[in-house]
Amino acid sequence: MSNAKPLVRFVDIQKSYDGEILVVKNLNLDVAEGEFLTMLGPSGSGKTTCLMMLAGFEPATHGEIYLKDQSINNVAPHKRGIGMVFQNYALFPHMTVAENLAFPLEVRKMDKSEREQRVKRALDMVQLGPFGDRRPSQLSGGQQQRVAVARSLVFDPDLVLMDEPLGALDKNLREQMQYEIKHIHENLGLTVVYVTHDQSEALTMSNRIAVFDDGIIQQCAPPEVLYEQPANAFCANFIGENNRLFGKVIEDFGDSVKVKIDQGGEVHAKKVNVGGVGERSTLSLRPERVVVAPEEGSLPNEFSAKAEELIYLGDHIRTRFTVCGHDDFIVKIPNSAAHASLQEGDTVKIGWNMEDCRALDPSD
Amino acid sequence: MSQTLVTVDGVPLKVSLARAQRRGKLKAIGLVVPLFLFILVTFFVPILDMLFRSVENQLVGEVMHRTVPLLNNWDEQSGELPSEEVFAALAEDFIEANETKLGGRVGRRLNYEKPGFSGLFRKTTRKAGSLEAPYQQSFIDINQKWGDVENWKIFKRESAPYTISYYLAAVDLGYGETGEIVRNKDDRRIYLKLFWRTVWMSSLITVICLFLAYPIAYLLSALPTRKSNLLIILVLLPFWTSLLVRTTAWIALLQQEGVINDLIVWLGFVADDNRLSMIHNRTGTIIAMVHILLPFMVLPLYSVMKTIPPSYMKAAKSLGATPFTAFVRIYMPNTVAGIGAGAILVFILSIGYYITPALVGGQSGTLISNFIAFHMSSSLNWGLAAALGAILLAIVLILYFLYDRIVGIDNMKLG
Numbered sequence: 175m176s177n178a179k180p181l182v183r184f185v186d187i188q189k190s191y192d193g194e195i196l197v198v199k200n201l202n203l204d205v206a207e208g209e210f211l212t213m214l215g216p217s218g219s220g221k222t223t224c225l226m227m228l229a230g231f232e233p234a235t236h237g238e239i240y241l242k243d244q245s246i247n248n249v250a251p252h253k254r255g256i257g258m259v260f261q262n263y264a265l266f267p268h269m270t271v272a273e274n275l276a277f278p279l280e281v282r283k284m285d286k287s288e289r290e291q292r293v294k295r296a297l298d299m300v301q302l303g304p305f306g307d308r309r310p311s312q313l314s315g316g317q318q319q320r321v322a323v324a325r326s327l328v329f330d331p332d333l334v335l336m337d338e339p340l341g342a343l344d345k346n347l348r349e350q351m352q353y354e355i356k357h358i359h360e361n362l363g364l365t366v367v368y369v370t371h372d373q374s375e376a377l378t379m380s381n382r383i384a385v386f387d388d389g390i391i392q393q394c395a396p397p398e399v400l401y402e403q404p405a406n407a408f409c410a411n412f413i414g415e416n417n418r419l420f421g422k423v424i425e426d427f428g429d430s431v432k433v434k435i436d437q438g439g440e441v442h443a444k445k446v447n448v449g450g451v452g453e454r455s456t457l458s459l460r461p462e463r464v465v466v467a468p469e470e471g472s473l474p475n476e477f478s479a480k481a482e483e484l485i486y487l488g489d490h491i492r493t494r495f496t497v498c499g500h501d502d503f504i505v506k507i508p509n510s511a512a513h514a515s516l517q518e519g520d521t522v523k524i525g526w527n528m529e530d531c532r533a534l535d536p537s538d
Numbered sequence: 539m540s541q542t543l544v545t546v547d548g549v550p551l552k553v554s555l556a557r558a559q560r561r562g563k564l565k566a567i568g569l570v571v572p573l574f575l576f577i578l579v580t581f582f583v584p585i586l587d588m589l590f591r592s593v594e595n596q597l598v599g600e601v602m603h604r605t606v607p608l609l610n611n612w613d614e615q616s617g618e619l620p621s622e623e624v625f626a627a628l629a630e631d632f633i634e635a636n637e638t639k640l641g642g643r644v645g646r647r648l649n650y651e652k653p654g655f656s657g658l659f660r661k662t663t664r665k666a667g668s669l670e671a672p673y674q675q676s677f678i679d680i681n682q683k684w685g686d687v688e689n690w691k692i693f694k695r696e697s698a699p700y701t702i703s704y705y706l707a708a709v710d711l712g713y714g715e716t717g718e719i720v721r722n723k724d725d726r727r728i729y730l731k732l733f734w735r736t737v738w739m740s741s742l743i744t745v746i747c748l749f750l751a752y753p754i755a756y757l758l759s760a761l762p763t764r765k766s767n768l769l770i771i772l773v774l775l776p777f778w779t780s781l782l783v784r785t786t787a788w789i790a791l792l793q794q795e796g797v798i799n800d801l802i803v804w805l806g807f808v809a810d811d812n813r814l815s816m817i818h819n820r821t822g823t824i825i826a827m828v829h830i831l832l833p834f835m836v837l838p839l840y841s842v843m844k845t846i847p848p849s850y851m852k853a854a855k856s857l858g859a860t861p862f863t864a865f866v867r868i869y870m871p872n873t874v875a876g877i878g879a880g881a882i883l884v885f886i887l888s889i890g891y892y893i894t895p896a897l898v899g900g901q902s903g904t905l906i907s908n909f910i911a912f913h914m915s916s917s918l919n920w921g922l923a924a925a926l927g928a929i930l931l932a933i934v935l936i937l938y939f940l941y942d943r944i945v946g947i948d949n950m951k952l953g
């Protein structure tokens with residue numbers, strides 16, 4: 175993906191609404207042609223703002239946005255030819271579904287027969303063929319969502335922006351729509367910039383995810399990289415489940431460090447984003463990478479842990495341990511015969527590999 | 539067919555449900571009753587009374603209760619006066635009317651149909667004591683109008699307990715020589731012209747209000763709440779001053795020696811001896827009423843516009859529409875409910891408006907309601923006032939019906 179030429183480029187973009195607070199701080203981001211890029215981040219992190227700048231509804235305070243190597247800072251929104259799906263769909267309530275879809279074609283002065291043909295094709299694409307004569311209010315949430323997607327695509331834009339398009343749907347429908355949008359993206363070879371604050375949505379749909387926080391992209395990487403190799407404590411915590419231990423570096427081996435945990439215990443961890451000896455660090459460890467009752471001496475990090483709480487989830491058992499003074503240490507234990515005997519209050523040995531424990535910035 | 543559902547103890551489900559809901563219904567009725575009674579007494583009863591008065595005509599038959607039944611036997615087409623028997627009964631009625639003091643009122647009622655009856659009845663009542671057989675001659679001696687068949691025809695026609703003559707008068711119609719319905723003479727046709735003037739001036743006021751209110755409401759709906767609240771207060775400010783004060787303020791502004799004339803004379807737009815007359819005429823009524831009714835247009839528009847998500851316009855633009863197309867094709871159709879509500883509100887209010895045209899309307903700016911008021915309080919012709927009012931009510935109801943057919947009442951949003 176990354177070797178394709180960029181369709182969209184944000185160069186040194188800054189944005190402030192009130193002249194006091196920078197909502198977007200120095201954004202540099204390339205979106206490759208055909209890519210599905212997701213902006214993921216907590217509420218208020220500036221995702222919508224970035225999308226609005228790209229669509230032309232908000233001017234950038236500083237920097238340039240390029241679309242196909244043309245600066246579009248001074249191009250009016252209706253001339254940008256970017257499709258957009260809004261969170262509340264923004265279907266026009268006084269028009270039927272078919273009229274909604276025909277609207278972008280009408281304003282492009284397309285003739286009637288071609289218009290009807292395109293509308294029909296777009297409706298078929300989202301499996302809403304028979305619904306053309308209905309008003310948006312006569313459709314279910316999922317159907318409205320599909321109309322919104324169809325409308326944003328009917329005039330063949332190269333780039334489609336979607337701002338939390340599935341936010342209002344229930345879980346099942348949301349998952350179904352994720353696949354449909356993904357298929358449309360693949361079939362049409364679109365470039366999609368997608369905004370969500372649902373991390374599982376981001377992980378299933380995207381080629382790349384840009385994690386936003388505080389107006390800065392914390393990391394921009396494919397989903398598996400983001401999950402396996404978070405660049406900093408925020409990403410580690412925001413994507414997936416994550417155990418955190420806080421401590422201070424006491425020894426530096428070049429590609430690994432030894433960290434002394436504040437409440438006691440020393441951990442050998444992979445050096446990722448941490449200063450030298452004496453610096454504070456957050457250690458990040460995925461719950462599924464912790465081994466319960468390892469063979470003595472087989473792992474570099476072994477601690478005794480007290481099981482505080484067990485939650486039976488069928489395929490695995492979620493267990494909360496107290497380790498090194500942290501009582502919120504989660505371990506996912508596979509539901510196999512070997513572990514069936516663990517009881518609340520038991521003390522067992524747990525351990526993990528050096529590579530699985532990442533020494534990151536001290537965060538807060 | 540499905541069998542009837544029953545609850546566990548065997549009571550049919552419907553009965554049981556109705557029982558459970560009865561308490562709730564009673565409570566709801568209890569909450570509504572006081573307002574319902576109030577509206578019944580202060581609104582529906584007066585309207586019904588007005589509708590009744592516009593056709594009611596009991597007075598003549600009651601006071602002249604001996605004469606009127608006998609008149610039914612008189613053939614008014616014969617060209618002859620009623621028989622001596624009728625004149626005798628009339629004499630008895632006048633003697634009684636002299637005691638009950640009702641003769642003058644009957645005369646006033648008949649005077650609406652033809653001037654002269656009032657004097658005739660007053661004089662005859664006064665001299666009722668001197669009437670003697672033969673009565674016909676005796677009456678003609680008092681006033682020779684009693685010998686005119688035309689007068690007797692009117693008397694007979696207007697002695698029925700119900701009449702349409704108020705309605706005829708209200709639309710500039712009357713009875714001709716032979717009792718057929720004809721248009722009044724040109725110089726006596728006033729009401730149709732007034733109705734027409736009322737309707738078109740109200741329409742004009744509504745249109746002006748719409749054009750002034752639309753941009754304001756749009757601005758208000760686009761501003762953040764804190765600022766828009768402040769501006770809403772400014773819009774409502776006129777409500778805080780008395781109507782009279784506001785109207786007289788317009789007089790001070792618009793009169794020939796007023797502020798605005800002084801200003802444009804000083805600026806040299808018009809000569810000092812050629813000052814504009816902007817008050818005590820149509821212009822004055824329109825300016826003052828637009829000012830007074832503007833909030834009734836702004837508020838419904840604002841409340842509708844506020845509910846239109848900004849994303850509609852953004853979506854339209856992202857789909858390739860110019861800002862102008864987006865506004866016309868997407869924004870405006872979504873404000874139709876507000877336009878309809880505001881327009882119907884302003885129109886209905888202005889079609890019945892009274893104080894402002896009375897104060898600043900002069901000759902050319904008075905509306906039908908001013909004449910209704912005149913007949914209520916000055917000429918005391920309540921029947922005609924009621925008929926005019928009923929026609930006004932009918933116009934409003936017809937417009938309301940048309941609005942319902944075209945736009946739909948369900949779409950109306952008042953706030």
Ligand SMILES: Nc1ncnc2c1ncn2[C@@H]1O[C@H](COP(=O)(O)OP(=O)(O)OP(=O)(O)O)[C@@H](O)[C@H]1O
Nearest residue numbers: 191192197215216217218219220221222223224371
């Ligand atoms: N029109 C505006 N005027 C002033 N401030 C704004 C405006 N729009 C957004 N902001 C501020 O900019 C910041 C970023 O907003 P933005 O809408 O981009 O967040 P977001 O990442 O999309 O959040 P969410 O996930 O809740 O949609 C927020 O602090 C918000 O208060």
Ligand SMILES: [Mg+2]
Nearest residue numbers: 221222223337
């Ligand atoms: Mg947002």
